[in-house]
Amino acid sequence: MLENFKNLPYLRLVDKQKLTEASAIYFAVARDQVLYIGQAVNLRSRWLNHHRLPQLEAINRRCEIKLFWLNCLPIQLNELERLYIQYYCPTLNQSKVPQKKLLPSFQMLTLSLKKLNERVLVFGVCPDSERLPLKTIVIGYLANYTETRLATTLVRKSLQAVNRKPNSLFRWIEYDRLRNGARWLTRCNGIETRLIPWFEERIMHNPTMYRVMEEKRFGVWTSIPLNDYEAMRQDVKAMSFTERLELARNSEIGWQLFPLECGSQLKVVSGVELLCLTSEQLEVLLAKKPYIQEQHPGICAINEDPVPKLLF
Template identity: 70%
Template sequence: MLQEFGTLPNLKLSERQRLPECSAIYFAIARDQVLYVGLATNLRSRWQNHHRLPQLEAVNKRCEVKLFWLGCAQNQLNDLERQYIEYYCPTLNQTKVPERQIVPSFQMLTLSLKKLNERVLGFGVCPASDKHLKTLILGYLADYREIRLATTTLRKTLQAITRKPNSLFRWTEVVRRRDGAHWWTRCNGIEIRLIPWFEERIMHNPSMYEVMAEKRFGAWTSIPMPEYEAMRQEVRAMSFTERLELARSSGIGQKLFPLECGAQFFTVSGVEILCLTDHQLQTLLSKHSHLQEQYPTVCAIDSDPVPMLGF
């Protein structure tokens, strides 16, 4: 039996993509302890998605894990693996593989909307057809001054959700331009599209200063610096709901934020978000022909378009 691994080729666990394509007995070792012994007819392929990888990665965070291998003929693999397991008694060879708890796509979509609901507006729903799934259209609001920042922030949020290892849910960026990006995903037989929309939004602080100034002083005029700073602090401390209520009660607020002020709250994937009314949607379609061409069957949201399946 092997007493010394120093003569065997090895790589760090993080470098496993560089493993050779050969048949071999492999050893996962940390701090001179053999954690796992296995066999592979193709070593590189075996470690692309190894069932013990999550456990070894957890160990690797505390101490470095290395993969050693001993090349051998395929007809020797089974006997050698059994002998080395009996000899070293590796810990992971004697334990069951933990079951992977998959988070349902519905929950991941709900998480997405919770993180985005202060920026996202429900535009409408396109019914299913022979060629397309039922499609939910969501718009993320950003004016031209902040579109790049808004897109970057949104991208980071969606990438963080997509990278969660215990979920099959994915946001895919299908269009990437300087004037905004487009994403799509699918959940419970529904396609969800996220598109940019250039509009002042309630969570944009400078715009809300004008609304607060109208409430406090009757107009956006020259304001003493101490009072202006106090007003800014008050606006920044306001929640989305408080800002919406203030904007709806203000003439300038309704002019600055026509979509949000006129929209209504509906539940989408279990999350309350603002959705365009039928009148708002029809007005929008009449002003923007490209929307009508792209989504000819779109209609306003009046109930949760993403079904929650019970098991």
């Protein structure tokens, strides 16, 4: 006659490291329901790296799982396991082990760019070369010199959040930490994306946009009533990025504060609309900043998505 599992010794799943090292038949039980039955020559070793452990740990977060065991000789394991499975008919013995699902790199790159899309400006794309072995997208994150540390910290937190996503091989690597900034890179389907600091233009955040809205709404007023100013601030906060961009483009001070952003075009990169320099803008910029060309040989403006979505 088979032994009732309730009469057997047990430990909680979280205490699995305390299990005996003897050979045994084991029972994973939650609320008196036998979920899984197996055998082990060394019970402790078996449960330190069990193929069902992630699945059972997920269940354990909702209801406590206990591990019961029946000591037996190794020669008895196969027969006793068969008999107990036949007797209790546990659910997990009749199901496949869930496979770990990897999130595609393309999906993770798209997620990254969505998090960054209001803080960055795409300079262009470089063909593979001796200096850059992979086709490389060059993206600058924006901040003027008074905001560099804050901007870098915000970007770092966004990328760290992406890196913490489970089940993905995709990673942003911080390959150069500067005094007030940093540089990151990642790779997706053989295409490299580099994120570099660009401290010569401010991002279109609230304080800078207040100045643009002031010009449009109040003109050259030297004094603005407090209530009117507060109403203006609330209107700016409620604006979408595209609305801010349109407002800046229709303002003289907007072109002074955000010359690159105002003159750039929205293009799709990895399925995300980002502001990208035009060919004319890039040509002028390279003439003023030749080091960009030296560091990114062959860089050219983006006309079509350099990381097109693959359908398969």
